[in-house]
Amino acid sequence: MTLPVIGLAEISRVATPSLVFTAVRHALIAHAEGRTSVPAPMVLDFPAHAGDCHVKAGYVEGSPYFVVKVASTFASVNNGLMLVVDATNGTPAAVLADEGKLTAWRTAAAGALITDAMTPVDVDEVAVLGTGEQALMQVQWLRELRPLRRVKVWGRRPSAVDGLCAALAADGLDARPDALAGAKCVIATTAAREALPSAAFRSAVHVTGIGTDMPGKGELPVEVFAGAVVATDDHEQCLDHGDFGNAVRAGVVADDVDLAIGAVLRDGMERGRRSVADLTGIGAADAAVAAAVLAQLVR
Amino acid sequence: MTLPVIGLAEISRVATPSLVFTAVRHALIAHAEGRTSVPAPMVLDFPAHAGDCHVKAGYVEGSPYFVVKVASTFASVNNGLMLVVDATNGTPAAVLADEGKLTAWRTAAAGALITDAMTPVDVDEVAVLGTGEQALMQVQWLRELRPLRRVKVWGRRPSAVDGLCAALAADGLDARPDALAGAKCVIATTAAREALPSAAFRSAVHVTGIGTDMPGKGELPVEVFAGAVVATDDHEQCLDHGDFGNAVRAGVVADDVDLAIGAVLRDGMERGRRSVADLTGIGAADAAVAAAVLAQLVR
Known part of the structure; x- marks a missing residue:
């Protein structure tokens, strides 16, 4: 299996405010209408290293992909990535190594x-x-x-x-x-x-x-x-x-x-x-x- | 961020029955002693494609890594990977593109x-x-x-x-x-x-x-x-x-x-x-x- 790992530079090139606003608006409306799947998140705690990890997953009906996000904060430093999976056959499509920026942008947009x-x-x-x-x-x-x-x-x-x-x-x-x-x-x-x-x-x-x-x-x-x-x-x-x-x-x-x-x-x-x-x-x-x-x- | 994606051939080379038995035995004993973190899994369903995706996470105290596993089954075909994350700082360490084999082996070993x-x-x-x-x-x-x-x-x-x-x-x-x-x-x-x-x-x-x-x-x-x-x-x-x-x-x-x-x-x-x-x-x-x-x- 080859799995492209896409870095922040490439992500930033396409994740314009317009793209993010459109996607987040669409997701919020779909969520209000019950057209999303969002399981309860998972949390792992690492008290010895002042760390925690939150795993979230989500899917908007009709999208070609679903996403599993792994976001950790250790000693106030954020880290993480999003795994994007083909929603028609379950094949992992790519890792977005976004350094937490996509979460920051979707939060800002919402x-x-x-x-x-x-x-x-x-x-x-x-x-x-x-x-x-x-x-x-x-x-x-x-x-x-x-x-x-x-x-x-x-x-x-x-x-x-x-x-x-x-x-x-x-x-x-x-x-x-x-x-x-x-x-x-x-x-x-x-x-x-x-x-x-x-x-x-x-x-x-x-x-x-x-x-x-x-x-x-x-x-x-x-x-x-x-x-x-x-x-x-x-x-x-x-x-x-x-x-x-x-x-x-x-x-x-x-x-x-x-x-x-x-x-x-x-x-x-x-x-x-x-x-x-x-x-x-x-x-x-x-x-x-x-x-x-x-x-x-x-x- | 560079994130190595390790394929099944390389995984198979090191995942001997001895290594798997030792790891699973250690995990089961640690779990019995309350020395593991295992959040409730997440499940996403894709009825239109006869698919589902299970996301599990786990950590055994003292291990250098924690793991997020994404395993999907669409039309009876399994797919998935394990994301291995550094448990001291939250940095993603590698993707094990194991095609579901590590799950099969740990199930067999347990x-x-x-x-x-x-x-x-x-x-x-x-x-x-x-x-x-x-x-x-x-x-x-x-x-x-x-x-x-x-x-x-x-x-x-x-x-x-x-x-x-x-x-x-x-x-x-x-x-x-x-x-x-x-x-x-x-x-x-x-x-x-x-x-x-x-x-x-x-x-x-x-x-x-x-x-x-x-x-x-x-x-x-x-x-x-x-x-x-x-x-x-x-x-x-x-x-x-x-x-x-x-x-x-x-x-x-x-x-x-x-x-x-x-x-x-x-x-x-x-x-x-x-x-x-x-x-x-x-x-x-x-x-x-x-x-x-x-x-x-x-x-």
Whole structure:
């Protein structure tokens, strides 16, 4: 058996924002309509090396490929790959040695798509909480979808806040470390296990949370869910370990109030209330992006 | 990232029965002692192509590698590979493109090890039920551990029974299609969803079942468990979808009577009662064999 191993340079050449947005949007809508297969992920822990490995699989009906993703984090260093398998005969088609970038891009795309869909069109100022890779990317990818004027930043480490502001300024944005003053659109990107400062959410009309991806995490103050239009990327998963689940367990919202993010992308939503989008990450998005990348490469 | 893809020829060169037996025995004992990590497997179904894909992961504490196995069956054709990952830093180390053979070998080794450990030493006649790859391999691998004189074969298709007898005869064994006459040692290797003919088990002092690996399957008549010493490769898994679980649900045995196969391999067992070993396949055995193969190749 020969199995091509495709490196990041080649992947980056074809994985344009347009390709990733299209694939992720398609996957989220298919997922909302029950046209995906996403088994519960597997987790292996390696406490002696401060490591863990998450294995996810996904398939979007009609796709020529399904995908098994192996993503590990050891001592804060991410690693991983996606194995793309022919969905008509089970033959491994390729390994995408993407160094975790396809996951970062699909996360950025999913967040940006729903932030854009749920935030009133005239809002051009966002607050971003957190200073990691996703803090930068959520803004950059949202900017592909709508003009942004100002970005307010919050993080626990002042040096990281300054670094993110500088990176955003280099992209031509007016970026300032004053997210606690609030903004109409708030994007939370942290790995927090306790709620972020509620001041940051006080003037929010829309909140997107992308950082709560496993049990024990939780970044949104549960009050932001009160009376809000709620959208989840996967109902069961967000109930199990997303910010939505934290709010339900706190008694702030009922466990059946959420819309599917894919349904909001497809149909739009009722305006006039605050909205909250909770993203925990779905294997169908990995599958759609990896399949789209490989389909481009084998053309 | 460069990721070596190692083909079957190279794998076969180092995966001697001795290496596989040693690795599987080590994995089964470690599993019995709680020194393995084996998340619940993932399954994807592709009904339009008569296909499914099983993803298993496993780690044996102290091993330099953990393993993610992707095994698919489409229209009865098996395919798959094992991804071997460095357990100290999460870096993918190699893909073993083993065409499913490592799974076949670890299944054969696990079955042969426990059949040999539980069957009285003077028994040199076995009945094998089923005529597939594992029917032949369970006998061949058991023969690495003890002398065999005669093999009795049973299967639903006479031509397949004749073919297996011929293959065993070519190995110098006295093989006959009379397994329903019974034998002291019985090895069931079928994908049956209903119990095999009870006549085959009437004179059994030991029974090994290796074919019941997913919900809905079941090959052993539940009566063989009555009053028997029972050993399972994984308590929860065998309770969930093994023959042991079928016997428990039928009320034939209590759900806590089973010993761990690894404990029997380590300590031996009480003699004088019929014994039954139920194997559903554990990811730790995949991990141990793949790690041992890669360790040999990188020496």
